[in-house]
Amino acid sequence: MSRHAIRAEPRQPDWGKLVTQNLRLVRYVLHRLVGHLPASVDREDLVEAGFIGLIDAARRFDPERGVKFDTYAVPRVRGAMLDELRAHNRIQVSLQGEPAGAGGDERGGRESASYEPDPRERVEFEEQKHLLAAAIGNLPAHEQAVIRLYYFERRLLREIGAKLGLCNSRVWQLHRSALKRLRFAMRQQEMPTIA
Numbered sequence: 001m002s003r004h005a006i007r008a009e010p011r012q013p014d015w016g017k018l019v020t021q022n023l024r025l026v027r028y029v030l031h032r033l034v035g036h037l038p039a040s041v042d043r044e045d046l047v048e049a050g051f052i053g054l055i056d057a058a059r060r061f062d063p064e065r066g067v068k069f070d071t072y073a074v075p076r077v078r079g080a081m082l083d084e085l086r087a088h089n090r091i092q093v094s095l096q097g098e099p100a101g102a103g104g105d106e107r108g109g110r111e112s113a114s115y116e117p118d119p120r121e122r123v124e125f126e127e128q129k130h131l132l133a134a135a136i137g138n139l140p141a142h143e144q145a146v147i148r149l150y151y152f153e154r155r156l157l158r159e160i161g162a163k164l165g166l167c168n169s170r171v172w173q174l175h176r177s178a179l180k181r182l183r184f185a186m187r188q189q190e191m192p193t194i195a
Contacts, residue, residue: 015058018069019051022058025070026050029077041088042176046081053080087183091132128186135185143178146171 030046037043057073136147145164149155155163161171 015055015061018058018061019055022054022069022073023051025073025077026054029074029081033078033081037085041085042179045088045176045180046084049080049084050077053077056080084183087186088179091179091182091186131186131189132182135182138185139178139181142166143174143181146174147178147182150175 026047029050030043033046034043037046053076054073057076058069061069061072063069136144139147142164146160149160149163150157157168157171157175160166161168164171166174
């Protein structure tokens with residue numbers, strides 16, 4: 001027998017098992033956020049983001065730190081959902097045509113005389129509009145049509161369906177798919193490039 005004891009490596013938890021055992025955390029966080037969400041937010045997109053946050057938490061979790069997995073994972077799941085909401089908001093604002101606070105006051109939609117957008121904010125908004133326009137141009141034809149009719153021509157889903165010869169559920173699927181593609185494209189633009 002060797003004089004030196006063999007030191008066992010700390011056993012890392014099986015992250016796949018951690019995820020499957022803690023899927024309830026995603027619904028828990030969603031339930032806590034749901035009262036604060038606008039109707040335009042798709043809950044399933046948040047669930048998807050929450051799952052990604054849960055997987056990331058499971059991969060990074062270190063049981064040697066003495067923290068319960070629930071305690072470690074909930075803020076990461078919530079953060080992933082909030083990131084999804086921020087991305088959703090940037091796209092919605094860009095599609096609506098003006099930065100937050102620039103158009104009118106929240107109570108009645110009247111013009112606010114006291115708000116003047118910061119020139120830097122205006123430049124950032126214009127850059128986002130150009131990036132979004134390019135991303136919309138890269139969408140498949142049916143998705144482009146749905147985005148154009150819904151956001152720019154302010155058509156209802158049933159009107160879009162009638163115009164394109166599609167049922168309402170298919171129009172909604174195309175809308176969701178287009179928003180996911182746009183979110184992905186906008187996130188790609190935010191990533192810093194490594195020189």
